[in-house]
Amino acid sequence: MTSDVSRDGVVLVGCGRLGSAMLEGWLATGAVAARDLIILTPSDKPVANKAGSKGARINPPLKALGEAKTVVLAVKPAMWRGALGALVSHLNPEAVLVSVMAGVRAADIAAVAGLPVARVMPTTAVAQARGVAAIWSQDARALTAAQALFTSVADVAPLEDEGLMDAATAVAGSAPAFIYAFVQALAAAGEAQGLSPDAAARLARGALRSAGAGLETGEGLDALVARIASPGGTTRAGLDAMAEGGDLARAAETAVRAAVERAKSF
Ligand SMILES: NC(=O)c1ccc[n+]([C@@H]2O[C@H](COP(=O)([O-])OP(=O)(O)OC[C@H]3O[C@@H](n4cnc5c(N)ncnc54)[C@H](OP(=O)(O)O)[C@@H]3O)[C@@H](O)[C@H]2O)c1
Structure with missing residues (x-):
């Protein structure tokens, strides 16, 4: 139609x-x-x-x-x-x-x-x-x-507001690259725990595919997290560690702010 x-x-x-x-x-x-x-x-x-x-x-x-x-x-x-x-x-x-x-x-x-x-x-x-x-x-x-x-x-x-276009560009257009970079960092962290480079890369890419499949269900992000992170489990431990240091929020904030500033400089 x-x-x-x-x-x-x-x-x-x-x-x-x-x-x-x-x-x-x-x-x-x-x-x-x-x-x-x-x-x-x-x-x-x-x-x-x-x-x-x-x-x-x-x-x-x-x-x-x-x-x-x-x-x-x-x-x-x-x-x-x-x-x-x-x-x-x-x-x-x-x-x-x-x-x-x-x-x-x-x-x-x-x-x-x-x-x-x-x-x-x-x-x-x-x-x-x-x-x-x-x-x-x-x-x-x-x-x-x-x-x-x-x-x-x-x-x-x-x-x-039109002024929000640059922020939207950072959070949507640029963000897949930010997420790929996080997946690369995950693979490197897996290698640091003893995985071979090949296994670490394949597992991290697979994790991104699995996350994408979860999104396709249309469920909210909190519900998707809750599906994987049971109380007291390994995923919860990782999430708590990321939240405690504030590094993840800081990395996202820094990347989005830098992209917005660059857009405004054009
Ligand atoms: N790529 C993205 O992911 C993305 C995302 C969001 C927004 N944008 C925006 O989309 C726009 C295009 O980006 P792009 O990545 O698609 O760039 P691109 O691949 O360089 O495409 C621009 C096209 O414009 C054509 N062109 C140049 N002069 C023209 C004219 N007078 N009349 C008709 N066509 C003409 C070029 O033709 P020739 O190939 O024949 O030279 C070229 O194919 C940009 O303004 C960008 O900010 C891009």
Whole structure:
């Protein structure tokens, strides 16, 4: 089933890592039908070609953009002014813009386009319809269009304030890397307890997969912890030790703060 946002036409500007991931998710879930898509991409992209074979238009004459009511900006933050500037005069006056670009303020985009803007910060797991996306707009139409694009490919978390976008990026976009780093530290700790490097790495990766499987049940984190940590048991001992030193909370806080500070410096 396709949504209204699809039937009103969607332009995807940029088909790199994130653009391709969104496209894959939309095609897989039917959130946007290929025939309702216009894809603008300077170079050939496999996912765009796949969409093209199902009816999407790739780099059509710019007057075609006037048919679309939603324009998704997925170019690098350094490129957006040039990319959008070339399109503005061809856009539908009733279109809304959905920017997935990190660190580019909605007001700056709106000033160039003269159209309402929503900001979304998704993860590339939207390709598998298992992403997470922070979303913000002060315009109701733009917010609705952005929600329609992302609800079927991500868990959508609305933000009250655009200023929270950087924190959301740290806690969602960057955080998988923080978690991988913790898993590496777990493997190293396992080696310190005598496991071979191979066994430690496989066990730690397996632990992450198992944790992910637990999350997929939809249970809350406290309930998931309680399933594993029985009172007086080994897991409880490890959790208590982590909580007592405060190191885990401190590491998470330090990583998120550093990522937010870096985002603000761009
Ligand atoms: N990757 C992520 O996980 C992620 C997550 C959240 C947000 N973001 C945001 O998403 C945006 C894209 O990131 P990315 O990682 O996907 O970068 P990327 O892989 O470099 O993709 C950017 C794409 O934009 C294309 N492009 C450049 N100029 C264009 C133009 N004038 N018209 C149309 N397309 C144009 C490039 O085409 P060519 O390949 O032909 O040069 C490239 O494929 C960034 O603003 C980033 O902040 C990314």
